[in-house]
Amino acid sequence: MSHTCESIVVHCMDFRLQTYINQWLEANLGKASYDRAVMAGGVFDVYDVIRQVDISARLHGISKVILINHEDCGMYGLGATEEHHEEDLREAEEKIRRIFPYLEVDTYYLSLSGVFEKKS
Ligand SMILES: [Zn+2]
DSSP states (O other): OOOOOSEEEEEOOOGGGHHHHHHHHHHHHOSSOEEEEEOTTTTSSHHHHHHHHHHHHHHHOOOEEEEEEETTOTTTOTTOOHHHHHHHHHHHHHHHHHHOTTOEEEEEEEOTTSOEEEOO
16 A cells, blocks of 8 residues: 655754754644654755655655754854855755756754744
Protein backbone atom coordinates (compact mmCIF):
# COMPACT_ATOMS: atom_id res chain seq x y z
CA MET A 1 0.00 0.00 0.00
CA SER A 2 1.33 3.38 -0.89
CA HIS A 3 1.37 6.18 1.58
CA THR A 4 1.75 9.84 0.75
CA CYS A 5 1.96 13.17 2.52
CA GLU A 6 1.92 16.81 1.51
CA SER A 7 5.28 18.19 2.54
CA ILE A 8 8.73 17.75 3.93
CA VAL A 9 9.81 20.12 6.67
CA VAL A 10 13.54 20.74 7.08
CA HIS A 11 14.80 22.38 10.23
CA CYS A 12 17.75 22.47 12.62
CA MET A 13 18.30 20.02 15.45
CA ASP A 14 18.82 22.84 17.99
CA PHE A 15 16.89 21.92 21.15
CA ARG A 16 15.99 25.54 21.87
CA LEU A 17 13.66 25.71 18.89
CA GLN A 18 11.82 22.41 19.01
CA THR A 19 8.82 23.55 21.07
CA TYR A 20 8.28 26.52 18.75
CA ILE A 21 8.62 24.35 15.67
CA ASN A 22 6.25 21.69 17.02
CA GLN A 23 3.61 24.28 17.83
CA TRP A 24 4.01 26.01 14.48
CA LEU A 25 3.76 22.75 12.56
CA GLU A 26 0.64 21.71 14.39
CA ALA A 27 -0.97 25.11 13.82
CA ASN A 28 0.04 25.35 10.16
CA LEU A 29 0.24 21.81 8.84
CA GLY A 30 -1.83 19.78 11.24
CA LYS A 31 -0.74 16.40 12.51
CA ALA A 32 0.92 13.65 10.50
CA SER A 33 0.80 15.35 7.12
CA TYR A 34 4.50 15.90 6.60
CA ASP A 35 7.89 14.27 6.58
CA ARG A 36 10.43 15.86 8.87
CA ALA A 37 14.18 16.14 8.27
CA VAL A 38 16.11 17.40 11.26
CA MET A 39 19.47 18.65 10.02
CA ALA A 40 22.17 20.44 12.00
CA GLY A 41 22.11 23.96 10.55
CA GLY A 42 18.84 23.65 8.61
CA VAL A 43 19.88 24.27 4.99
CA PHE A 44 23.54 24.72 5.95
CA ASP A 45 24.49 21.61 3.98
CA VAL A 46 22.20 21.94 1.01
CA TYR A 47 23.21 18.63 -0.55
CA ASP A 48 22.12 16.72 2.57
CA VAL A 49 18.85 18.60 2.35
CA ILE A 50 18.43 17.73 -1.34
CA ARG A 51 19.00 14.07 -0.53
CA GLN A 52 16.21 14.11 2.05
CA VAL A 53 13.87 15.97 -0.32
CA ASP A 54 14.58 13.40 -3.04
CA ILE A 55 13.74 10.50 -0.73
CA SER A 56 10.60 12.21 0.52
CA ALA A 57 9.48 12.94 -3.06
CA ARG A 58 10.09 9.35 -4.18
CA LEU A 59 8.63 7.58 -1.16
CA HIS A 60 5.81 9.88 -0.17
CA GLY A 61 4.99 11.95 -3.24
CA ILE A 62 5.28 15.33 -1.53
CA SER A 63 4.33 18.54 -3.34
CA LYS A 64 5.92 21.05 -1.00
CA VAL A 65 9.20 21.71 0.80
CA ILE A 66 9.36 23.90 3.90
CA LEU A 67 12.82 25.13 4.87
CA ILE A 68 13.40 26.71 8.27
CA ASN A 69 16.65 28.34 9.36
CA HIS A 70 16.99 30.07 12.70
CA GLU A 71 18.67 32.87 14.60
CA ASP A 72 21.92 32.12 16.48
CA CYS A 73 22.45 28.78 14.73
CA GLY A 74 25.59 27.06 15.99
CA MET A 75 26.40 25.64 12.56
CA TYR A 76 26.71 29.17 11.19
CA GLY A 77 28.74 30.39 14.15
CA LEU A 78 28.96 33.81 15.67
CA GLY A 79 28.04 36.80 13.59
CA ALA A 80 25.80 35.04 11.08
CA THR A 81 23.26 37.69 10.12
CA GLU A 82 19.65 37.24 9.15
CA GLU A 83 20.72 38.28 5.64
CA HIS A 84 23.19 35.40 5.53
CA HIS A 85 20.45 32.95 6.43
CA GLU A 86 18.13 34.55 3.91
CA GLU A 87 20.75 34.14 1.21
CA ASP A 88 21.32 30.47 2.09
CA LEU A 89 17.58 29.82 2.14
CA ARG A 90 17.22 31.44 -1.29
CA GLU A 91 20.11 29.41 -2.66
CA ALA A 92 18.67 26.16 -1.26
CA GLU A 93 15.28 27.00 -2.74
CA GLU A 94 16.81 27.65 -6.17
CA LYS A 95 18.76 24.38 -6.13
CA ILE A 96 15.73 22.37 -5.05
CA ARG A 97 13.50 24.02 -7.66
CA ARG A 98 16.03 23.31 -10.37
CA ILE A 99 16.09 19.59 -9.54
CA PHE A 100 12.41 19.26 -8.59
CA PRO A 101 10.55 21.88 -10.64
CA TYR A 102 7.18 20.45 -9.58
CA LEU A 103 7.81 21.14 -5.90
CA GLU A 104 6.67 24.29 -4.16
CA VAL A 105 9.29 25.68 -1.75
CA ASP A 106 8.59 27.93 1.24
CA THR A 107 11.37 29.35 3.40
CA TYR A 108 11.26 30.75 6.93
CA TYR A 109 13.59 32.42 9.38
CA LEU A 110 12.85 31.57 13.00
CA SER A 111 13.95 33.92 15.78
CA LEU A 112 15.07 32.63 19.17
CA SER A 113 11.87 34.10 20.63
CA GLY A 114 9.81 31.81 18.39
CA VAL A 115 8.71 34.21 15.63
CA PHE A 116 8.53 32.69 12.13
CA GLU A 117 9.27 35.14 9.34
CA LYS A 118 8.32 33.96 5.87
CA LYS A 119 11.10 34.62 3.36
CA SER A 120 9.61 33.10 0.22
ZN1 LIG B 1 20.82 25.59 14.34
